[in-house]
Amino acid sequence: xxxxxxxSRDVLVMVSAGLAALALILAALASALLxxxxxxxxxxxxxxxxLRRRANRRRRRLDDAPAPYPxxxxxxxxxxxxxxxxxxxxxDLTWALASFVxxxxxxxxxxxxxxxxxxxxxxxxxxxxxxxxxTLSLNGQLVTGPATAGMVVLQALSAGxxxxxxxxxxxxxxxxxxxxxxxxxxxxxxxxxxxxxxENRADALDSWxxxxxxxxRDLHDGAQAQLTALTMNLGMAEQLAGEDxxxxxxxxDARASASTALEGLRDIVRGIHPPVLAERGLSGGLEExxxxxxxxxxxxxxxxxxxxxxxxxxxYFTAAELITNATRHSGCDQIDVTVATRDGMIRMTVRDNxxxxxxxxxxGGIEGLRRRLSALDGRLRVDSPTxxxxxxxxxxxxxx
Amino acid sequence: xxxVIAEDSALLRDGLVRLLxxxxxxxxxxVESGPELSVALHEHVPDVAVVDVRLPPTxxxxxxxxxxxxxxxIPGLPVMVLSQYVAQLFxxxxxxxxxxxxxxxxxxxxxxVVDFVDSVRQVxxxxxxxxxxxxxxxxxxxxxxxxLTTLTPxxxxxxxxxxxxxxxxxxxxxMVVTERAINKHINSxxxxxxxxxxxxxxxxxxxxLTYLGGDDV
Numbered sequence: 001x002x003x004x005x006x007x008s009r010d011v012l013v014m015v016s017a018g019l020a021a022l023a024l025i026l027a028a029l030a031s032a033l034l035x036x037x038x039x040x041x042x043x044x045x046x047x048x049x050x051l052r053r054r055a056n057r058r059r060r061r062l063d064d065a066p067a068p069y070p071x072x073x074x075x076x077x078x079x080x081x082x083x084x085x086x087x088x089x090x091x092d093l094t095w096a097l098a099s100f101v102x103x104x105x106x107x108x109x110x111x112x113x114x115x116x117x118x119x120x121x122x123x124x125x126x127x128x129x130x131x132x133x134x135t136l137s138l139n140g141q142l143v144t145g146p147a148t149a150g151m152v153v154l155q156a157l158s159a160g161x162x163x164x165x166x167x168x169x170x171x172x173x174x175x176x177x178x179x180x181x182x183x184x185x186x187x188x189x190x191x192x193x194x195x196x197x198x199e200n201r202a203d204a205l206d207s208w209x210x211x212x213x214x215x216x217r218d219l220h221d222g223a224q225a226q227l228t229a230l231t232m233n234l235g236m237a238e239q240l241a242g243e244d245x246x247x248x249x250x251x252x253d254a255r256a257s258a259s260t261a262l263e264g265l266r267d268i269v270r271g272i273h274p275p276v277l278a279e280r281g282l283s284g285g286l287e288e289x290x291x292x293x294x295x296x297x298x299x300x301x302x303x304x305x306x307x308x309x310x311x312x313x314x315x316y317f318t319a320a321e322l323i324t325n326a327t328r329h330s331g332c333d334q335i336d337v338t339v340a341t342r343d344g345m346i347r348m349t350v351r352d353n354x355x356x357x358x359x360x361x362x363x364g365g366i367e368g369l370r371r372r373l374s375a376l377d378g379r380l381r382v383d384s385p386t387x388x389x390x391x392x393x394x395x396x397x398x399x400x
Numbered sequence: 401x402x403x404v405i406a407e408d409s410a411l412l413r414d415g416l417v418r419l420l421x422x423x424x425x426x427x428x429x430x431v432e433s434g435p436e437l438s439v440a441l442h443e444h445v446p447d448v449a450v451v452d453v454r455l456p457p458t459x460x461x462x463x464x465x466x467x468x469x470x471x472x473x474i475p476g477l478p479v480m481v482l483s484q485y486v487a488q489l490f491x492x493x494x495x496x497x498x499x500x501x502x503x504x505x506x507x508x509x510x511x512x513v514v515d516f517v518d519s520v521r522q523v524x525x526x527x528x529x530x531x532x533x534x535x536x537x538x539x540x541x542x543x544x545x546x547x548l549t550t551l552t553p554x555x556x557x558x559x560x561x562x563x564x565x566x567x568x569x570x571x572x573x574x575m576v577v578t579e580r581a582i583n584k585h586i587n588s589x590x591x592x593x594x595x596x597x598x599x600x601x602x603x604x605x606x607x608x609l610t611y612l613g614g615d616d617v
Contacts, residue, residue, distance in 0.1 A: 220454065224484050224507075225409040231511030232415040236422070239513050259508045266485050276487045279453070279460040284489060291488035294540045 018104030120156020330354025529565030
C-alpha cells in the first residue's frame with residue numbers, strides 16, 4: 001500500500017518534472033534567441049543555474065553522483081562560455097528534453113489509467129446507488145446490470161495492473177536515462193582523477209623539496225655550527241696546552257676529527273641541496289657550477305626570477321650532472337650552457353665540443369635525470385653524433 | 401686592532417669574540433644580522449670585519465651583500481668572510497673590485513687559531529687570503545690566466561701559498577727551503593707577471609689577485 005502511494009506520488013512528481021523540463025527547455029531556447037539581441041545573456045545564465053540546480057537535485061537521489069560542471073568564473077559571459085564549451089550543461093539539457101518527452105506523456109497516460117481504474121472499481125456501488133431512471137456510463141461502457149458492472153470492474157482491474165506496470169517501467173526508464181546523462185562521463189571522471197593526481201604529485205614534490213631545504217637549514221644552524229664551535233674551542237685549547245706535547249697532539253687530533261666530520265656534512269649538504277642554490281637561486285647555482293668546472297663553461301642564461309623550488313633543484317642537478325659528464329667523458333674543451341623560457345617551457349641546453357657518440361647507460365646518470373625531469377612533466381633529449389658536438393636539452397613546463 | 405664581528409649563531413659569535421680578544425683585537429661590535437652589520441661597518445669603520453656569509457633576516461647571502469655594499473662606500477674596507485662552505489662565485493665577487501683586503505675561509509679554519517689570527521691580520525693589512533679549497537678549484541681550471549702559464553711549477557706553488565695568506569717564512573717552512581730561495585721565487589713571479597714598478601706589499605696583492613682572478617677579474 002505504502003509502495004503504491006509512493007509510486008503514485010512518483011508519477012505526479014514525474015509529470016511535474018516533465019513540465020519543469022519543458023519550461024527549462026523553452027526558457028533556454030527563448031534566452032538563446034534573445035542573446036541575439038543581447039538581453040538574453042542574464043536570462044540564459046539564470047536558466048542554466050536553474051537547470052544545474054534541478055540536475056544536481058536529481059543527482060543527489062542518484063546515489064549522490066558528483067556534479068560534473070567545470071569551474072565557473074564570476075562574469076556572466078565567462079560563466080556562459082565555460083558552460084557552453086563544456087559537455088556537462090549539454091548533457092543536462094538533453095536530460096531535460098528526454099525527461100520531458102518521456103515523463104509528461106507517460107505520466108499522463110498512467111494518471112489516466114489510474115483514474116479509469118478507480119472509476120471502474122466504483123461501478124457496482126454506483127449501480128446500486130444511482131438515482132432512478134438514470135443511465136450509468138463508465139469508461140465508455142453503459143452499465144445496465146451486474147453483468148456489465150462486472151465487466152467494467154474487470155477492465156478497471158486490468159487498467160490498474162497496466163498502470164502499475166507502466167509506472168515501474170517509466171520509473172526505471174527515467175532512472176536509466178538520468179544515470180546515463182547526469183553522471184559524469186568516464187572521460188570527465190578520468191580527467192578529474194588526472195587533475196587530482198597531478199596536484200598530489202606537485203604537492204609531494206613541493207613538500208619533498210621544502211623538507212630538503214629545511215634539512216639544509218637545520219644542519220647549517222645546528223650540527224655544522226656546533227662542530228665549528230667545537231673546532232674553535234679545540235683550537236684555543238691547543239694553544240693553551242702550550243709545551244705539553246701529548247696533550248697538544250691529542251687536542252689537535254680531536255680538532256682534525258671535527259674538521260673531517262664537517263667536511264662530511266658539507267658533502268651531504270651539497271648532495272641534497274647545494275647552499276649556493278639556497279642563497280642565490282638557479283642563476284647563482286649555475287654560475288657556481290660554471291666557475292667550479294674543470295673545463296671552461298660559457299653561460300647564457302635567462303632564468304625567470306621565481307621558479308618553483310623543485311624545478312630549480314631539478315635543473316641545477318641536471319646541469320651539474322651534464323657538465324660533469326661532458327668534462328669526464330667527452331674530451332671537450334668548451335661547454336655552453338643556455339637557459340631560456342619560451343611558450344611556458346623552460347629549456348636548458350648543455351652543449352660540448354667533445355667527441356660525441358655518447359650513449360646513455362641503463363641505470364646511469366642520464367636515466368636518473370630523465371626520471372627526475374619526468375616527475376615535472378619534463379623531458380631530456382640527447383643528440384650526440386659521432387664526432388660531436390653533444391647537445392643535451394632538458395625541457396620542463398613552467399608556469400610563471 | 402678594531403674588529404666588527406657578524407655571526408648569527410650565538411655560540412660561534414661568542415667563540416670568535418673570545419678568540420680575537422685573546423689575540424689583542426678590540427671587538428667594537430658583534431652583531432647577528434645583515435642590517436645590523438651594515439650599520440656597524442659604517443659607524444665603526446673597523447680595521448677588519450669578520451663576517452659570516454649567511455645571516456638573518458633572509459638567511460641567504462645577507463652578510464656577503466652587506467660587506468660588498470660597505471666596500472663600495474668605503475673602498476678597501478678589510479673583510480674576512482667566513483662560511484660553512486666556499487663558493488667560487490663568492491670568491492670572485494669578493495675579489496672583483498680589485499681592492500684586496502679580503503679573506504674568504506671555511507669556518508672550521510678558525511680552529512687553526514694561529515693561522516686564522518694571522519690571516520685576519522693579513523687581511524687587515526690589505527692582503528688577500530683565500531681558502532685552499534677555492535685555490536684548488538681554481539688550479540683545476542686549465543684556461544685560467546694566461547700570464548700564469550709562464551710560471552714554473554715551483555713558482556706556482558709559492559703563489560698558491562701566498563694566496564692562502566702565508567708569509568714568506570711560513571711558505572719557506574712549508575716548502576722546506578730557505579726564506580732567501582722564496583724571495584727569489586717571488587721576485588721572479590713579480591717579473592713574469594709584469595709587476596715591477598710598485599712597492600712590495602702592493603705587488604704581492606696584485607700577484608695574488610692575478611693568480612686568483614683567472615680570466616674572470
